[in-house]
Amino acid sequence: MKIRKKAYLTIDDSPSKNFLPKLDFLIEKEIPAIFFCIGNLLEKHPEAAIKSIQAGYPIENHSYSHPHFSDLTLGECRVEIEKTDKIIDALYRQADIKRAQKMFRFPYGDKGDMRRGLILKKGRNFDIKRHEVIQNILRDLDYNQPKYDGIHYNFMDKAKLWNDADMSWSFDVMEWATSEKKPTFGIKNLSQVLRRLDSKRPKDCRGNLWLEKRWLNSPSSEIILLHDHPETDDIFNNIIDKLKELPLDFRLP
Numbered sequence: 575m576k577i578r579k580k581a582y583l584t585i586d587d588s589p590s591k592n593f594l595p596k597l598d599f600l601i602e603k604e605i606p607a608i609f610f611c612i613g614n615l616l617e618k619h620p621e622a623a624i625k626s627i628q629a630g631y632p633i634e635n636h637s638y639s640h641p642h643f644s645d646l647t648l649g650e651c652r653v654e655i656e657k658t659d660k661i662i663d664a665l666y667r668q669a670d671i672k673r674a675q676k677m678f679r680f681p682y683g684d685k686g687d688m689r690r691g692l693i694l695k696k697g698r699n700f701d702i703k704r705h706e707v708i709q710n711i712l713r714d715l716d717y718n719q720p721k722y723d724g725i726h727y728n729f730m731d732k733a734k735l736w737n738d739a740d741m742s743w744s745f746d747v748m749e750w751a752t753s754e755k756k757p758t759f760g761i762k763n764l765s766q767v768l769r770r771l772d773s774k775r776p777k778d779c780r781g782n783l784w785l786e787k788r789w790l791n792s793p794s795s796e797i798i799l800l801h802d803h804p805e806t807d808d809i810f811n812n813i814i815d816k817l818k819e820l821p822l823d824f825r826l827p
């Protein structure tokens with residue numbers, strides 16, 4: 575028997591040039607979502623972002639140019655965060671909607687601490703000082719994780735994700751990995767992406783998360799990661815339809 579559970583859908587790398595059809599599809603299917611946006615794309619498609627805000631789909635910060643934060647100086651990290659923060663502020667003003675809470679997600683999940691997104695990795699590469707300095711840049715700008723209901727995964731506790739101001743995810747749809755020529759984790763096409771959504775042990779690029787019961791075999795709520803990529807425009811609606819079929823109650827935090 576499948577457990578019905580809460581799900582928070584987050585969509586990264588917006589707004590692409592094909593953002594609006596995706597927004598419309600989510601509205602039609604009554605699935606709420608948060609869009610983590612790249613600053614330079616917000617500058618290209620401000621009207622799309624304003625529509626999203628006005629439709630109740632939050633526009634949030636995913637850096638200005640989508641770098642690996644571990645490759646940047648601390649000054650550059652600050653600019654990536656602040657520049658996009660100001661762009662988003664201006665968009666909310668233009669939309670005439672109050673920016674209720676601020677959320678940030680690191681590109682590639684790379685928190686700038688030299689682990690490059692491998693959150694379970696320990697050892698000498700982990701620069702705790704850089705980690706904290708960057709977290710404090712976020713906190714100083716009032717970024718914080720929203721209050722989720724019922725997320726309890728050992729791997730998230732172990733990685734101490736709850737101490738941080740940025741927003742992580744518990745389940746990666748991994749549609750970004752779709753490739754016939756260079757498949758990651760053997761994901762070659764849409765049917766394999768969809769099959770993975772039914773999987774008992776979905777693999778994850780962040781490590782051996784399958785060591786605990788996950789996804790549909792766990793009662794934990796989920797933060798789902800999907801992307802707004804032109805390369806996967808043709809399968810976006812199929813993925814949303816499939817997610818809607820699963821025993822998930824979609825909501826905003």
Ligand SMILES: [Zn+2]
Pocket residue numbers: 586587636640680681682
């Ligand atoms: Zn991204």
